[in-house]
Amino acid sequence: MRTRKIILHDMCLRDGMHPKRHQITLEQMQSIARGLDEAGVPLIEVTHGDGLGGASVNYGFPLHTDEEYLRAVIGTVKRAKISALLLPGIGTVEHLRLAKDLGVATIRVATHCTEADVSEQHISLARKLELDTVGFLMMAHMLEPAKLVEQALLMENYGAHCIYCTDSAGYMLPDDVKARVSMLRERLQPGTEIGFHGHHNLAMGIANSLAAVECGAARIDGSAAGLGAGAGNTPLEVFNAVCHRMGIDTGVDVMRLADVAEELVTPIMDEPIRIDRDSLVLGYAGVYSSFLLFAKRAAAKYGVGSADILIELGRMKTVGGQEDMIEDVAINMARNKQ
Amino acid sequence: MAQRINAALIGSGNIGTDLMMKSLRSAEINPVWMVGIDPASDGLARARAHGLKTTTAGVDGLLPHLAADEIRIAFDATSASVHHENARKIREAGVVMIDLTPAAIGPFCVPPVNLAEHAGRREMNVNMVTCGGQATIPMVAAVSRVQAVDYAEIVATVASRSAGPGTRKNIDEFTRTTAHGIEGVGGAKRGKAIIILNPAEPPLIMRDTVHCLTATTPNQQSITDSVKKMIVEVQRYVPGYTLKNGPVFDGNRVSIYLEVEGLGDYLPKYAGNLDIMTAAALRTAEMLAPEITAGAYGQTAPQSGARS
Numbered sequence: 001m002r003t004r005k006i007i008l009h010d011m012c013l014r015d016g017m018h019p020k021r022h023q024i025t026l027e028q029m030q031s032i033a034r035g036l037d038e039a040g041v042p043l044i045e046v047t048h049g050d051g052l053g054g055a056s057v058n059y060g061f062p063l064h065t066d067e068e069y070l071r072a073v074i075g076t077v078k079r080a081k082i083s084a085l086l087l088p089g090i091g092t093v094e095h096l097r098l099a100k101d102l103g104v105a106t107i108r109v110a111t112h113c114t115e116a117d118v119s120e121q122h123i124s125l126a127r128k129l130e131l132d133t134v135g136f137l138m139m140a141h142m143l144e145p146a147k148l149v150e151q152a153l154l155m156e157n158y159g160a161h162c163i164y165c166t167d168s169a170g171y172m173l174p175d176d177v178k179a180r181v182s183m184l185r186e187r188l189q190p191g192t193e194i195g196f197h198g199h200h201n202l203a204m205g206i207a208n209s210l211a212a213v214e215c216g217a218a219r220i221d222g223s224a225a226g227l228g229a230g231a232g233n234t235p236l237e238v239f240n241a242v243c244h245r246m247g248i249d250t251g252v253d254v255m256r257l258a259d260v261a262e263e264l265v266t267p268i269m270d271e272p273i274r275i276d277r278d279s280l281v282l283g284y285a286g287v288y289s290s291f292l293l294f295a296k297r298a299a300a301k302y303g304v305g306s307a308d309i310l311i312e313l314g315r316m317k318t319v320g321g322q323e324d325m326i327e328d329v330a331i332n333m334a335r336n337k338q
Numbered sequence: 339m340a341q342r343i344n345a346a347l348i349g350s351g352n353i354g355t356d357l358m359m360k361s362l363r364s365a366e367i368n369p370v371w372m373v374g375i376d377p378a379s380d381g382l383a384r385a386r387a388h389g390l391k392t393t394t395a396g397v398d399g400l401l402p403h404l405a406a407d408e409i410r411i412a413f414d415a416t417s418a419s420v421h422h423e424n425a426r427k428i429r430e431a432g433v434v435m436i437d438l439t440p441a442a443i444g445p446f447c448v449p450p451v452n453l454a455e456h457a458g459r460r461e462m463n464v465n466m467v468t469c470g471g472q473a474t475i476p477m478v479a480a481v482s483r484v485q486a487v488d489y490a491e492i493v494a495t496v497a498s499r500s501a502g503p504g505t506r507k508n509i510d511e512f513t514r515t516t517a518h519g520i521e522g523v524g525g526a527k528r529g530k531a532i533i534i535l536n537p538a539e540p541p542l543i544m545r546d547t548v549h550c551l552t553a554t555t556p557n558q559q560s561i562t563d564s565v566k567k568m569i570v571e572v573q574r575y576v577p578g579y580t581l582k583n584g585p586v587f588d589g590n591r592v593s594i595y596l597e598v599e600g601l602g603d604y605l606p607k608y609a610g611n612l613d614i615m616t617a618a619a620l621r622t623a624e625m626l627a628p629e630i631t632a633g634a635y636g637q638t639a640p641q642s643g644a645r646s
Contacts, residue, residue, distance in 0.1 A: 056530060057491050057549035057591060089533040092510040114498060114537040117506045317538035324493045324547035328595045331583045 005249040007219045009043040009195070010036050010236055012265055013073065014085055016227035017049035018290045019273060022062035026072045032264045036224065037077040039256035041236075043106060043219075045083045046073045049229065049290060050321070051110065052084055052099060053091035058323050059290075067098060074103045081105035085136070088118045090321065093125050100129045109155075110136035110166070112319045113143040116151035120158045127159035134195065135160035138320050141171040141286055145183040152184055162193035162219060167208065168320055170201030170230055170283040174211040185216035195219035198234040200226055201283025203275060205234030206242055213248060225261035227269065230289030231279035237261040281307045285314030294323050298330035308333060342368035343627050344408045346400055346433075348424055349415030350374030350381030350392075352502050353438055356604035357413055357616040358385055364620060366627040370407050373400045384604075397424045404431050410630050411623055414439055415616075417504035418511050429462050434626060434635055436619050437465045439504070440515035448472060448523045449621045450571035451479040457625065460635055464622060467519040468512050469611035470494030470533060470546065472618045473579075477548040477594045478524030480568035481585075484560045486553040490526035492516065493549075495534040497541035500609035509533060526550065544598040544610035545582075552590050561585055561592060575617045577601070578610060 013029050029046065036044055046069050048054030048062050055061050062069075066084070074082050083106035084099040096107060107126040109119045119135060126133040135155030140148055152163040165180045172180075177196065184194050196212035198205045198221065209220045222239050226232030237257040243250045275283075278296065282289050287310050295313075299306035312329050313322075345367050347354045354372065358381070361369045372385035372392050382392045391407070393399030403409070411434045414421050421441035428435050437444060444463030447456055448471065456464060466472065474492040481487055494516075505512060513531045520529025536542055565585050572579040578599030586593040600606075600613025607613075629635070 056532065057489075057551065057593075058493050058532060058547070088509045089513065089535070092513055094510075112535065112537065115506075115535045117503075118509045118535065120506075121508060121510060316542075317536070319534065319536050321493075321532065321534040322495055322536070324495075324549075324593075324595070325545070327586065327593065328545075328547070328583050331586070331595075 006213055007042055008250050008252055009219055009221045010041050011045055011221050011223040011233045012227040014045035014047050015229055015233050016223055018229035022048055022060045026064055028268050029069055029073050030076045033073045033076050035260035035264050037080040039260055040252040041080055043083055044080050046070055047084045051087045051091050052095035070102045083108055085110055086122055088122055096122055096125055106132040108134040108136045110138050113137040113140045113148060116154040119155060123158035123160050133160050134162045136164045136166055138166045138168045140165045145179045148180055149183050149187045156188055156192050162195055164195040164197055166197040167199055168288050169286045170199030170289055171286040172208055174207050177208045177211040178215050181212045181217050182215040193218045197221035199289045200231045201279045206239050209234050209239055225265035226273045227265050230282045230292050231275040232273040278306050281310045285311050287314045288320045294326040298326050302330040302334040304330055304333040341631055342366055343410045343630055344368050344370045346371040346409045346412045348373040348397055348412055350379040352605055352612055353415035355381035355384055356612050359603040360616055360620050366624040371400055373397055397427055409433055413619055425463055435463045436623050437463055438615055438619050440468050440511040442515050446519050446523050447622050448475045449618050450476045451523050453625055466619050468516045469615045470531060471516040471519040472614045473546045473598050474548045475519050475524040476568045476572050478520050478526050480564045481550045481561055481592055482525030484557060484564050487526040487550045488553045489528045489551040490520050490524055491530040491549045493532045493547040495536055495545045496611045497608050498535045498537040499541050500611055501535050541608040543608045546596040548594040550592040556587055556592050558587050575621045576614045
């Protein structure tokens with residue numbers, strides 16, 4: 001592997017909102033962001049777990065608004081840039097403009113991997129607002145590499161600077177990542193960056209991220225202490241240490257990031273972030289990682305198995321955002337048991 | 339049988355073509371024209387096969403014929419951006435417009451909730467909100483007519499194949515217009531709308547989930563009764579409108595799980611989102627038809643301002 005520089009993008013204040021049921025306090029956000037900043041993490045994502053405008057019955061109401069979180073964190077960091085996620089169909093261009101006004105530097109427009117054309121208005125506006133603009137193709141395991149490239153080309157054409165292969169379900173194995181990232185690298189403009197976002201449901205976070213770097217990815221998502229949906233994201237402090245051993249330049253201090261994970265992020269966890277049976281099922285069956293806690297709650301309420309709910313959601317080929325189907329499935333399962 | 343009034347369908351995509359097939363069966367509406375812009379459009383070919391006149395010159399290709407063909411009502415199934423221009427030209431010609439785009443220039447109509455309110459108002463432009471709005475606002479209204487709803491949120495999941503380029507280019511119009519309809523017609527103090535596209539094969543039938551937060555503890559029996567009555571009202575024009583689960587009560591949350599299967603007129607039955615839109619638009623036109631025939635709208639011929 002040739003020595004290269006990559007950008008680490010921390011997720012614990014966005015994807016980490018899922019296991020925290022969107023209840024991270026402003027003070028926790030600020031202290032973690034300050035720690036990440038001081039460790040040299042260049043990019044930190046902040047919003048509701050489901051992105052700008054995610055506050056809802058369906059995904060959960062956060063402790064604070066996107067505006068309050070972004071304002072607090074942007075006022076805290078000195079070097080790091082702040083990114084915000086936006087899922088068309090949930091967030092709108094009004095949210096995008098708000099994020100820009102608050103000082104967000106990077107906007108990540110996320111669609112299901114086959115639906116890139118719903119991102120045109122958001123990506124083109126983000127470019128017009130001179131934001132670093134990312135197209136984020138979720139659940140990328142569900143689409144073969146050549147078709148994924150077609151969707152990526154749409155986003156590139158709308159103006160995205162960077163395209164992500166996003167393993168929302170933590171389903172991919174290193175060869176799946178290689179096939180997708182290498183074809184993206186080959187077919188997109190040389191100036192367009194490629195990114196990879198992993199989930200650790202099959203413990204492939206590090207291996208998949210390395211595979212992505214090997215095939216030309218320049219941005220890697222991870223989360224300090226892994227705080228993220230399902231079994232969490234790629235644990236960023238571990239990935240950073242591995243990069244240092246391998247001579248991949250991240251610009252992030254190994255021990256300082258390990259301190260953030262140990263002293264600031266781990267203490268705020270409601271439950272340990274680990275590969276429990278349900279998270280394993282997410283990765284094994286290819287189910288959207290943020291369904292995890294909803295399935296556990298519905299299972300408890302209706303007296304059915306959470307793993308069974310997740311398997312059924314996988315069989316139904318649900319996509320990100322269909323959290324409403326979890327209670328519906330649980331009710332059906334409870335009815336069929338009678 | 340009442341006299342059928344002549345209608346023009348603007349837009350030859352999925353919605354326009356489905357609406358044509360439904361209106362061919364109508365006792366009140368007689369589709370005469372279909373307007374498109376793409377000569378290769380399947381919708382225009384079907385329209386010609388059913389004896390409709392067609393143009394590929396957009397609304398300007400229709401305007402010179404409005405008077406001679408006695409067009410009294412027009413349906414716009416183009417896009418919100420195109421609708422603004424179409425609406426102006428059609429209004430100048432004195433023709434009533436049923437708008438199926440999310441442009442929302444005119445007042446919203448969700449038939450089982452407020453169709454009767456539109457009677458006798460002589461509105462020249464009536465808007466059908468969105469497909470998700472037609473599928474969910476009746477349920478919001480079914481709750482809010484029992485007790486105050488502080489907040490209502492809907493999640494509409496449609497098959498990717500049933501979401502056309504207009505919806506995809508401006509998906510924000512969907513969320514915005516639906517949220518306004520949830521408030522204005524559904525009666526919720528605050529509304530939110532979410533749309534999800536799912537590419538699964540075989541395509542999934544449209545699913546809609548309605549979450550209401552009531553101001554006070556929900557009266558479970560009254561809300562359940564009201565929801566079930568409203569389901570029957572919607573089934574009068576969309577037989578495949580089904581309550582799959584709920585209402586579920588959890589504190590002040592009332593959740594209603596729906597499925598909308600279409601009649602399969604143009605697109606297959608999974609596209610209940612298109613079906614409920616066209617069925618609602620046709621039902622609205624059929625209600626207005628007798629008033630239009632009786633001259634309540636006062637127009638007999640296009641005014642001189644009409645462009646050609």
